[in-house]
Amino acid sequence: MKNTLTAISSWIANHNLPFMVISIGMIAMLLWAGFYKMTAPGAEGIVPLVSNSPLISWHFKVFGTYKGSTLIGVTEVTAALLMIIGFFKPEAGILGGLIATLMFFVTSTMVITTPGSIISVKGIGYMSFLGLFLFKDIIALGASLYLISNFGSKTILSGTH
Numbered sequence: 001m002k003n004t005l006t007a008i009s010s011w012i013a014n015h016n017l018p019f020m021v022i023s024i025g026m027i028a029m030l031l032w033a034g035f036y037k038m039t040a041p042g043a044e045g046i047v048p049l050v051s052n053s054p055l056i057s058w059h060f061k062v063f064g065t066y067k068g069s070t071l072i073g074v075t076e077v078t079a080a081l082l083m084i085i086g087f088f089k090p091e092a093g094i095l096g097g098l099i100a101t102l103m104f105f106v107t108s109t110m111v112i113t114t115p116g117s118i119i120s121v122k123g124i125g126y127m128s129f130l131g132l133f134l135f136k137d138i139i140a141l142g143a144s145l146y147l148i149s150n151f152g153s154k155t156i157l158s159g160t161h
Helices: 002-014 017-036 040-051 057-063 065-086 090-108 129-158
Strands: 118-121 124-127
Touching (some): 017 090, 017 129, 057 065
């Protein structure tokens, strides 16, 4: 059993599956979410999140809801495109990962600042569906940091740093 588990672990590592799954998943999520934020329903959907965040509430005040949401969407799409380019030029992947890290840090804090993300059931606090939706950004924050380190390792190995 131990040899089988070690062989599976080795195969996964040798085929770089964690990097491939995380990077392709992150790229798909950023493209999908980014383009959605460029629509009216996408913009309207993030109003309660952005409006209650001390880190980014200024954004809609300066740019307005629709332009502000489009800028957020463009930032997400840009991060995804840089990650795609990172498969060929890892430095671009590092930059895409840095952008995603900043975005997911900001959105991770919205679990605390968005009304309704924590609900009380018989006196015990639980995350609501909204809270769970926001909480996934903490995992995406970790994935972004992982991608930065992986693209960074590829840069070092390629000797282009």
